[in-house]
Amino acid sequence: MEPDIHRNESVFTWAAPPLKFGAGALDEIGAEAAATGATSCLVLTDPGVRETGIPDQVRHSLTAAGLKAEVFDQVGVEPTDQSIAEAIAYAREQEWDCFVAVGGGSAMDTAKAVNLLTTHPGELLDFVTPPIGGGKAPWLPLKPLIAVPTTAGTGSESTTICVIDFLGLHLKAGVSHPKLRPSLAVVDPRTLLTLPPEVTAASGMDVLSHALESYTAIRYDAKAAPPEPMRRPAFCGSNPISDVWCEMALSLVGKHLRAAVCNGRDLHARTQMALASTYAGTGFGNAGTHLPHANAYPVAGAVKDYRAAGYPAMPMVPHGQAVSATAAAVFRWTYPADPARHLRAAELLSGQTFTRTDGADALAGVLTELMADIGMPSGLRSFGYGEQDIDTLVDGTLKQTRQLAVVPRPLDRAAAERIFLQSL
Numbered sequence: 001m002e003p004d005i006h007r008n009e010s011v012f013t014w015a016a017p018p019l020k021f022g023a024g025a026l027d028e029i030g031a032e033a034a035a036t037g038a039t040s041c042l043v044l045t046d047p048g049v050r051e052t053g054i055p056d057q058v059r060h061s062l063t064a065a066g067l068k069a070e071v072f073d074q075v076g077v078e079p080t081d082q083s084i085a086e087a088i089a090y091a092r093e094q095e096w097d098c099f100v101a102v103g104g105g106s107a108m109d110t111a112k113a114v115n116l117l118t119t120h121p122g123e124l125l126d127f128v129t130p131p132i133g134g135g136k137a138p139w140l141p142l143k144p145l146i147a148v149p150t151t152a153g154t155g156s157e158s159t160t161i162c163v164i165d166f167l168g169l170h171l172k173a174g175v176s177h178p179k180l181r182p183s184l185a186v187v188d189p190r191t192l193l194t195l196p197p198e199v200t201a202a203s204g205m206d207v208l209s210h211a212l213e214s215y216t217a218i219r220y221d222a223k224a225a226p227p228e229p230m231r232r233p234a235f236c237g238s239n240p241i242s243d244v245w246c247e248m249a250l251s252l253v254g255k256h257l258r259a260a261v262c263n264g265r266d267l268h269a270r271t272q273m274a275l276a277s278t279y280a281g282t283g284f285g286n287a288g289t290h291l292p293h294a295n296a297y298p299v300a301g302a303v304k305d306y307r308a309a310g311y312p313a314m315p316m317v318p319h320g321q322a323v324s325a326t327a328a329a330v331f332r333w334t335y336p337a338d339p340a341r342h343l344r345a346a347e348l349l350s351g352q353t354f355t356r357t358d359g360a361d362a363l364a365g366v367l368t369e370l371m372a373d374i375g376m377p378s379g380l381r382s383f384g385y386g387e388q389d390i391d392t393l394v395d396g397t398l399k400q401t402r403q404l405a406v407v408p409r410p411l412d413r414a415a416a417e418r419i420f421l422q423s424l
Contacts, residue, residue: 037097116180148188207276303317
């Protein structure tokens, strides 16, 4: 039967990994890995997280449960195709029954890529979303992957997505498939207590962006139906289940992010932000992020000299900073697509009441105030960008087909240029 190109989508998909949440959850990883039948496990982390002692705590839990375990601690912060290739080469030196990722999105995304390319032939670009990559889907089984987030941020423990900075392309791009979703998420708020305030702020803005973008994404039933049911995209658009998680996440971020940034030892604020991250991950892992994330990939990929406080001393724009840099301008622009939803988001974040007379400025204003309170960089000029870079940034955004498919307004080049200019 020929697909009906005039038919709207009428089905949405929703999935999340099993979750173990709470102070002490970290100590149960050995038992969980053993329950999969694994006899060996590779722990993947970065040098900064290794210094906290958490990865070695995980290794001890694994060996105490009778598994052979090693720690690979050279994961790149904001992983590149080069840093991921090194992790894959290390993992291929011996056979591993399972993987544990300990860290932020960098460790979890690296572990997803390692899991994919130690079980499948080929290279990363074969699996990356078109037009940047080949868009191949994994066809073989993957190994169990336990994800242990040590930031309240990426939500990568809940998602099917792995994001890579391709150095030669000066662009970030993603691989997305249900088989990449971790088999278990272990969230222990105690792992957040040593995070520097700058990292807390940036990762908190990522949580906020996940929830806000998913909540304002195009509705799943306002999109065209896929050509065949098994090729339904990973990002299905806003839907009644994701909406619930996103609303909860927005409310928690509005109430607790400032406290977590101001006092990292505040375990209550840390726990609430860990919940917010988990809620947002289960929301956006299905509904999808849209334009702030599409903009963030070229912002991070084309950076030359910017060094972020609280992060390793290398040129990079942390993901949460890149995502929030254009957020106020984006949500001003998306406001006409669903004014009521934008005003509701502003209320959830601020605890205030807004009406249609507040218009597009309500949400943009709430975002700008929150970012100022937590010390986020103000605008793209902070990262060294100027008018001369707008074309490069727009080109990079227009390649992010996965995100652009759920933007609630049709985006053309002129609109993208205006958003970047307003965000300088």
